[in-house]
Amino acid sequence: MRFLLLFVAVPVMFAQDGATEANWPYHGGTQLAWRYSALDQINKANVKKLAPMWAFQTGDYEMGLQSTPIVVDGVLYLSTSRSQVWALDAVTGRVIWQYKYPMPRATTPYGPQNRGVAVGDGKVFLGTYDDNLIAIDQKNGHEVWRVSLDDIRQCGCTITAAPLVVKDKVIVGGAGGDSAHRGYLTAVSMKTGRVAWRFYTIPGPGEKGHETWKGDSWKYGGGATWMTGSFDPALNLVYWGVGNAASDLDPTGRYSGEGEGANLYTASVVALDADSGKLKWYYQEVPKDVWDYDSAYECVLVDREVRGKMRKLLVHINKGGYAFVLDRATGEYLNAYPIVDNHTWTTGITEDGKFVGRVEPVPGKSTLICPSALGGKSWNEMAYSPRTGFTYVPALEFCSNTTVVPQEPHEGRGYFGGGGPMAPPPDGPYRSHLDAHDPVTGKRQWSYPYKYPLLASILATAGDLVFTGDPEGFFFALDARTGAKLWSFQTGSGNRGSAVTYSVNGRQFIATPSGWGSIAARGMSALWPEGETFRGGSTLMVFALPEGTR
Amino acid sequence: MKRAALLLLPVLACAQDIVTRGLDVYNKTCASAYCHVAKGASGGSAPRLAARGFDEAYMSQVVRRGIPGSAMPGFATSLSAPDLAAVIAYVGSLNGIAPAPTRAAESAPEKQLPPDAERGRELFFDSVRGFGRCATCHEVTDRGVPVAGSIGKVPATARDLRTLATPQIHTATVDGESFPALIVSHGNAQTKLYDLTSPPPVLRTFATATAKVTDGSPWRHSDVLKSYGDPDLELILAFLRAVATP
Numbered sequence: 001m002r003f004l005l006l007f008v009a010v011p012v013m014f015a016q017d018g019a020t021e022a023n024w025p026y027h028g029g030t031q032l033a034w035r036y037s038a039l040d041q042i043n044k045a046n047v048k049k050l051a052p053m054w055a056f057q058t059g060d061y062e063m064g065l066q067s068t069p070i071v072v073d074g075v076l077y078l079s080t081s082r083s084q085v086w087a088l089d090a091v092t093g094r095v096i097w098q099y100k101y102p103m104p105r106a107t108t109p110y111g112p113q114n115r116g117v118a119v120g121d122g123k124v125f126l127g128t129y130d131d132n133l134i135a136i137d138q139k140n141g142h143e144v145w146r147v148s149l150d151d152i153r154q155c156g157c158t159i160t161a162a163p164l165v166v167k168d169k170v171i172v173g174g175a176g177g178d179s180a181h182r183g184y185l186t187a188v189s190m191k192t193g194r195v196a197w198r199f200y201t202i203p204g205p206g207e208k209g210h211e212t213w214k215g216d217s218w219k220y221g222g223g224a225t226w227m228t229g230s231f232d233p234a235l236n237l238v239y240w241g242v243g244n245a246a247s248d249l250d251p252t253g254r255y256s257g258e259g260e261g262a263n264l265y266t267a268s269v270v271a272l273d274a275d276s277g278k279l280k281w282y283y284q285e286v287p288k289d290v291w292d293y294d295s296a297y298e299c300v301l302v303d304r305e306v307r308g309k310m311r312k313l314l315v316h317i318n319k320g321g322y323a324f325v326l327d328r329a330t331g332e333y334l335n336a337y338p339i340v341d342n343h344t345w346t347t348g349i350t351e352d353g354k355f356v357g358r359v360e361p362v363p364g365k366s367t368l369i370c371p372s373a374l375g376g377k378s379w380n381e382m383a384y385s386p387r388t389g390f391t392y393v394p395a396l397e398f399c400s401n402t403t404v405v406p407q408e409p410h411e412g413r414g415y416f417g418g419g420g421p422m423a424p425p426p427d428g429p430y431r432s433h434l435d436a437h438d439p440v441t442g443k444r445q446w447s448y449p450y451k452y453p454l455l456a457s458i459l460a461t462a463g464d465l466v467f468t469g470d471p472e473g474f475f476f477a478l479d480a481r482t483g484a485k486l487w488s489f490q491t492g493s494g495n496r497g498s499a500v501t502y503s504v505n506g507r508q509f510i511a512t513p514s515g516w517g518s519i520a521a522r523g524m525s526a527l528w529p530e531g532e533t534f535r536g537g538s539t540l541m542v543f544a545l546p547e548g549t550r
Numbered sequence: 551m552k553r554a555a556l557l558l559l560p561v562l563a564c565a566q567d568i569v570t571r572g573l574d575v576y577n578k579t580c581a582s583a584y585c586h587v588a589k590g591a592s593g594g595s596a597p598r599l600a601a602r603g604f605d606e607a608y609m610s611q612v613v614r615r616g617i618p619g620s621a622m623p624g625f626a627t628s629l630s631a632p633d634l635a636a637v638i639a640y641v642g643s644l645n646g647i648a649p650a651p652t653r654a655a656e657s658a659p660e661k662q663l664p665p666d667a668e669r670g671r672e673l674f675f676d677s678v679r680g681f682g683r684c685a686t687c688h689e690v691t692d693r694g695v696p697v698a699g700s701i702g703k704v705p706a707t708a709r710d711l712r713t714l715a716t717p718q719i720h721t722a723t724v725d726g727e728s729f730p731a732l733i734v735s736h737g738n739a740q741t742k743l744y745d746l747t748s749p750p751p752v753l754r755t756f757a758t759a760t761a762k763v764t765d766g767s768p769w770r771h772s773d774v775l776k777s778y779g780d781p782d783l784e785l786i787l788a789f790l791r792a793v794a795t796p
Contacts, residue, residue: 064621094767103618109585111621145745145754148695154629154675178584182677192745193752198680219678235646373584403588407578411677413628416582422592519621523595 015522016303019386019462024071026501027116027162028381031231033303035383036460037501041508043463046549047477047487053509053544054093054333061083061538064517065280068116068162068457068498070124076502077509078540079114079162083128085136090511091504093542097141104130106152108297109414110175113518115228115379116162118170118500121190125170127159131225133172133188145193150174155181156412157224166231166238166274169196171226177243177266178292178416180409183223185240187277197277198438200243201265209264217254220409222246223266230299232312235329237271237280239299239314247417248292248373249361250404255288267295269316269324269329273304281331285318290360291345291402292373292416298381299328300391304440307335315384315391315439320345321376323393325440337442339377339395339435342425345369361402361418370399370425374520378453381498383460388480390436390445392466394454397425397432422527430527434458434468436483446483452528456521457498459510467510469495471524471534474542475512493537496521511542572640579625588643596621600644609638619647625770627692663792670789673782681749682777684786691793697744697751704790708783712772719746719769730769736778749774781787 009544018032021039029035042050058065060080070077076090083101086093103112118125123135123144131150136143149172150157157176164171169187177183186193201223203209211232213221222245229240245254245266254263261268261284268284300315306325314328321340326333333353347357361367374396382393404418424430432454437444456469459479467477471494477487497513515538526529580586581594590599606776613634616624625634642648663671675693685694688701705711722731722743734742734753741758744751748771775783 107616107617107618107620107623109621109623143755145752147750147752148686149750151693151695154685154693155677192747193754194747195681195750204678231693256682405577405582407582409630414579414582414585419585419587419594420580421587421591517597522597522621523584526592526594526598 006008018301018363018384022416022503023073024069025119026067026070027118027164027228028230028298029102029500031164031166031233032228033298033381034300034302034460035458036385038435039501039503039508040462041503042461042465042510042545044465044479044486046545047463047465049509049545049549050487050489050543051546052489053542055542056086056088056093058084058086058538058540061515061517061536063111063113063530064116064494064496064521064536065142065513065515065540066113066497066518067513067540068366069500069511069513070117070119071500071502071511072119072378074504077117077124078120078336079117079126080538081113081517083112083114083126085117085124085126085141087124087141090509091501092219099126099136099141099143100425101126101128101134104152105139106130108152108156108158108176108179110158110160111519113160115160118163118165118210120165120170121168122188125163125165125172127161127163127172131155131157131174133159133163133170135190135193139470144372147188147193147195148185155179157181157416160226161226164228164231165190169274171229171238173227173229173240175224175226177222177224177226177246177294178248178414180220180246180411180413180415181224182219182221183225183243185225185272187275195494197276199270199272199279201270203264209261211259212255212256212262212264214254217409220246220411220415221254221263221266222248224296226318227296227298230301231274232301232328235312236274237328238274239269239301239328241294241296241299241316242266242268242270243294243296245291245409246415247409248465249290249402249419250417251288251290252406253409258312267293267318269295269299269314269326271328283324283326283333285316285322285324285332286320286355291320291369294375297377297379300382300384300439301328302439303386306440313440317377317382317393319371319373319375319377321371321395322349323437323442339437339442340371340392340397341433342370342397342399342429343376344399344426361403361404363406366401366403366420368399368423368426369402371396372398372400372422374398378455378520380455380496381457383458383466384439385460385464385480387464388436389438390480391439392436392458392460392480394434394458394468395432396453397428398424398430398453400425422523434478436480448478448485450485452524453520455518456495457500459499461501467499467512469499469512469514471495471516471521473514475499475514489543492539492543494521506546509542509544511540514539515539568639569637569643571632572636572643575629575637576640578776579637586641590641599641602645603647604641606638606642606647609641613638613641614760617691621725655720663789666785666788667792671785673778674786674789679777686749689773692789695750701790701794704787704794708780708787709710711783711787712775714771716769716771719767721764723764724760725794730767731763733763736763
């Protein structure tokens, strides 16, 4: 009887497992990018007792600490903005090794930032500011191989994203899509460092989709892959978000008006065969993007019921402030819903996913555009809990007074085509909120409001907790079902990185990067005088329940 | 007196021109994207530039070289000399510094390559060719990846370039696999080499005991030049000759 009950009690949606356990092996927890752990030693009942165990100061606080740590078998791997990697004992914080990459003199407007490493095949993989991919021996920190994937001095591009390990390869994207540059995604053999395939996000002459580009604009059309994708082993498909077209705000030089879609495959999610890198399907979220509405963010892979039928889904948020729900086997559009209160660039979306009532920026006068180019959500990642069935999404209510300034492309140089200062949203002050959504319908279950931008990723756990941090330095836990704040700790600097959880010898730990910085963070002091007092930093804070706590 | 005023007029006009040009450069280059905003005001992601008390030496340094380790890039190679002078003059005007009218004229003239060499330069760095471009393995004029040593003697013809002797390329054997290799260091404990199996080269490090290195390799320079035709290579050679240091 008891066996039978157990059997029945396991819901269908748990069939797919994107939960981490003792390790935090991938950037998004698992390759499905849930940022969710099955660990529940720390839970709603005892989280009040959560206490700091150790802190690790990296000494590298340029652009804050934006990294997601990786934890494998009791060792934590952490990268910093200037391409340093540390292997730390995950229980004590003791340094096992340090890898220091020589920082190049070259600079880009994107600044040095690094959002994490990947681990696989006995190696730790780091993308560098000057476009090298490095394999470091996981045991001793020695370099095993390094390969130059581009030249920062020519392309104006960098690698800031964490790579993703897929089968025998490590896949990494690049940043630089606001410069005159042609984006790509590169897969490299973990064993040898040899390039296995490269997918250009902008099709070349003779390839389908090339006709959507005017003249030579495809050569400098942006399409950066500046965050980390996902992988579905059953479908053997790699999913990656592709950024905006360049020049960002001015389509006159790039938009051909021919073919289906516009400036493919920018502002799109692409699904690629993991072995060959060949395009299986794409979905363009914002055709003819003129707002810098990247689709570069994480792809959360969940199996959920849609209109009475179980579907393999991909949930993805665009900078324009809309979440998209796609069938991840076919790319079929299923739904989209706003995650922000203010979206002045469109009056809404049709049932088949077309944005209507577009408000486009123009030359010569400023137009209020919401969300701003920082996005209705920044790159900090959402989480998904299979226990509550909710996604946890950080959203920003920021607008900008945008003006188009036409530019000519010069390879590797800024090619934004305009800009403008931040402006408050029409419905009130600048603010942000962390919301629990039904990932399919977008119904908001609860909302945690906040006066400054929430720019740290979200962690969800089987203890029915949701963790994140804020610019004032507080790292805190919310009740995953109600949004009530249950615990908070002052880490000493604003939170911009991504918390993870892991366990060693049966003890659960929660680690979070603390250290204010990044492009979005830089603008704070212009909006709030007290923003000047938000200090930078670069510390990993690690928490656990005191010994003997139940 | 009248004469002095007449003399002053063109100077003022010239000074105004450089600020106007600087404004245009500023709006297109600096007040864009996530960086500064119009008129050097606050409100952008990058700092306010107006009324900061900058002096000319500081502006010149930062605009040309950037601030290493920060998001401020240097524009010494990406903006022309007159554009650099103009944008410095414009930011200077936001900081109460009157433009020096002679500054633009003083700055070094842009180095112009002959048309053939310029076309060769574009081909050498042609990003459309991906890893098939020369710059995948060669650094010239501070661009490209310095896998191969600096180019000493420029071959005379495209044919010479294709059939270039490459005695420095050896054969490495690791775990039973042999591949062409450019040895970087070969010590008692550690061997560092570029794996040239397919572009881009991979800098690999092995325990010397596990990597066997033998002379000679079937690797040929012509194999990595396949994206170029002979006329392309002649233009590239013209570029290399034009920038060769005697």
